[in-house]
Amino acid sequence: MAVHALGMLACQGARGAGPGLTSATIAGSVRTNPVVIRRVLADLRRAGLVTTRRGAGGGVVLARAPSRITLRCVWDAVDAGEPLFAPHPAGPDPGCPTGRAVAGYLAGLRGRAEALVRAELGKVTLARLQRELSRRIHPQGDHRA
Amino acid sequence: MAVHALGMLACQGARGAGPGLTSATIAGSVRTNPVVIRRVLADLRRAGLVTTRRGAGGGVVLARAPSRITLRCVWDAVDAGEPLFAPHPAGPDPGCPTGRAVAGYLAGLRGRAEALVRAELGKVTLARLQRELSRRIHPQGDHRA
């Protein structure tokens, strides 16, 4: 939902003082409730990716240039360090050396796997996302422009 | 939990006709209920990674050599194609081109990210896991053996 909202903002292009989009407009495209969108936008605002303006004529705009926002920022802002695969909450039997060794090894492996995912998401800026989106929205014709 | 169980099986080393480990033994190390372990082992059995034997003297043993089982097999067996990040279940508004484009692009990105994770997990065989575990269990002394 966060990428959906940011994709709409990037395509709409407004930034800074423009009118922006309302949570109701975004919710219409995502097919959910405006409050749900506002909850996601609150995470993005706390991460400094968007700025919101209240009141009539308000809405949401990007806080930075689309080339300076990556999907890795979005992942970090929304999921806030949620592990790719979680260990058993109770933890292994402290008296079992194998159990402790498995937990330790899995922690390192999880770190490596998450680094790969974050690197892949870091390759995608909002600017690139916008280009990909317009390529998908206007399938023919971009070879001429 | 699946990796924990398989790590114990690899360290214990029995294969084929040996006695194997019981779900109660594994559950003791994981600190959970034997039924929970059996549910995980059922997935691994369906994937052909372990074989189970009922009755007195029964238990679980690896179905293949530890060098021929990777954590990627485990991931596939247990999580059964669960997506790394899920799209909004309702799907975007079919009338919004941006919404459809975002969903399509994210599907491709998800495929790339999952391929990276599966490749990383595919590097780790149970044989390598067992070596790593004994390195962690016997910190000094393996430079001499």
Added chain:
DNA sequence: CGTTATGTAACCGGAACGGTTGCATATGAC
């Protein structure tokens, strides 16, 4: 035949998430 162990269904409890309502707050137009 009894003991041991898996296989599986059923149910419970808590956590997480989207959906919804309600209300406070801020902003712009009149």
Added chain:
DNA sequence: GTCATATGCAACCGTTCCGGTTACATAACG
């Protein structure tokens, strides 16, 4: 000032998921 608009946020509901637990059937060994 007043009203319409829009976000911010808390509270609550229903669903889903997952681990934990019990219960019972089944199978193997002595």
